[in-house]
Amino acid sequence: MDKTEKLKDGTEARIRKLVVEDIDRLMEFYQALPLEDRKYLKFDVTDRKVVAKRLLRVENGDDIRIIAIHGGVVVASGALELSGEAWSRHQGEIRVIIARPFQHRGLGMIMIRELYFIAVQNNLKTIVAKMMRPQVGAQKIFRSLGFREESLMPDFVKDIKGESQDLIVMTCDVKDLWKQLDRAFSESDWQRCR
Numbered sequence: 001m002d003k004t005e006k007l008k009d010g011t012e013a014r015i016r017k018l019v020v021e022d023i024d025r026l027m028e029f030y031q032a033l034p035l036e037d038r039k040y041l042k043f044d045v046t047d048r049k050v051v052a053k054r055l056l057r058v059e060n061g062d063d064i065r066i067i068a069i070h071g072g073v074v075v076a077s078g079a080l081e082l083s084g085e086a087w088s089r090h091q092g093e094i095r096v097i098i099a100r101p102f103q104h105r106g107l108g109m110i111m112i113r114e115l116y117f118i119a120v121q122n123n124l125k126t127i128v129a130k131m132m133r134p135q136v137g138a139q140k141i142f143r144s145l146g147f148r149e150e151s152l153m154p155d156f157v158k159d160i161k162g163e164s165q166d167l168i169v170m171t172c173d174v175k176d177l178w179k180q181l182d183r184a185f186s187e188s189d190w191q192r193c194r
C-alpha cells in the first residue's frame with residue numbers, strides 16, 4: 001500500500017507501510033511528540049532500543065504498521081498488532097498516533113480506515129483498541145466508529161511517569177466498521193478520501 005490522501009484542509013499526506021529502514025524518521029516523529037501524547041502509550045517510544053525491537057515484530061509479520069508522511073517527515077503512525085496466540089488469531093489491536101500539528105485534520109480517521117482495509121485483507125474479525133482513561137480523544141474517535149467499551153480495569157496499567165491508570169478495552173467487529181467509516185467520511189464531505 002502506498003497512496004496519497006487529502007486531509008480535511010486539503011493538505012496531502014502519503015500513507016504507506018512502515019519498513020525497518022524507517023527507524024530514523026520514526027524516532028524523529030516520536031521524539032517530537034509532546035509528553036501528554038506519549039505519556040499513555042504502551043511503550044517508551046523515545047527509547048531507540050525499544051522502537052528497534054518493535055520494528056522486528058513488523059519484519060516478522062507479528063505487527064502491521066503504517067506511517068503518514070508529509071514533506072519527508074513522519075506525521076502519523078498506525079498499527080495492527082497481532083497477538084500470535086491461537087485463541088486470538090482473529091483479532092488485531094489497533095494503535096494510532098498523530099503528530100500534534102496534524103491532529104484534528106482528519107488524519108486519525110484516515111489511518112483507522114487504512115488499518116481497517118489491512119484487517120480485512122488479513123481476514124481479521126475483531127479490532128481491539130486499548131487506552132488509558134485520560135486518552136479522551138482516542139475514546140471519542142473509536143466510540144464514534146461504533147467501538148464498544150468491553151471493560152474498564154481500574155489502576156491496571158502505569159503511564160510513563162509511573163502513575164497507575166485505568167485501562168479501557170474497546171472492540172469492534174470488522175464487518176460493522178466499514179458502515180461507520182463510510183458514514184464518517186460522507187458526513188464530513190470527505191468523498192475525495194474514498
Ligand SMILES: CC(C)(COP(=O)(O)OP(=O)(O)OC[C@H]1O[C@@H](n2cnc3c(N)ncnc32)[C@H](O)[C@@H]1OP(=O)(O)O)[C@@H](O)C(=O)NCCC(=O)NCCS
Binds near residue numbers: 105141
Ligand atoms: C486520538 C488521535 C489519534 C485522534 O487523531 P486526529 O487525527 O486528531 O483525529 P481526527 O481529526 O481524524 O478526528 C476524528 C474525530 O475524533 C474525535 N476526536 C479526535 N481528537 C479528539 C480530542 N482530543 N478530543 C475529543 N474528540 C476528539 C472527534 O470526534 C473528531 O471528529 P471531528 O473533528 O469531526 O470533531 C490523536 O489525538 C492522537 O494521536 N492522540 C495521542 C495518542 C493517542 O491517544 N492514540 C490512541 C492510542 S490507541
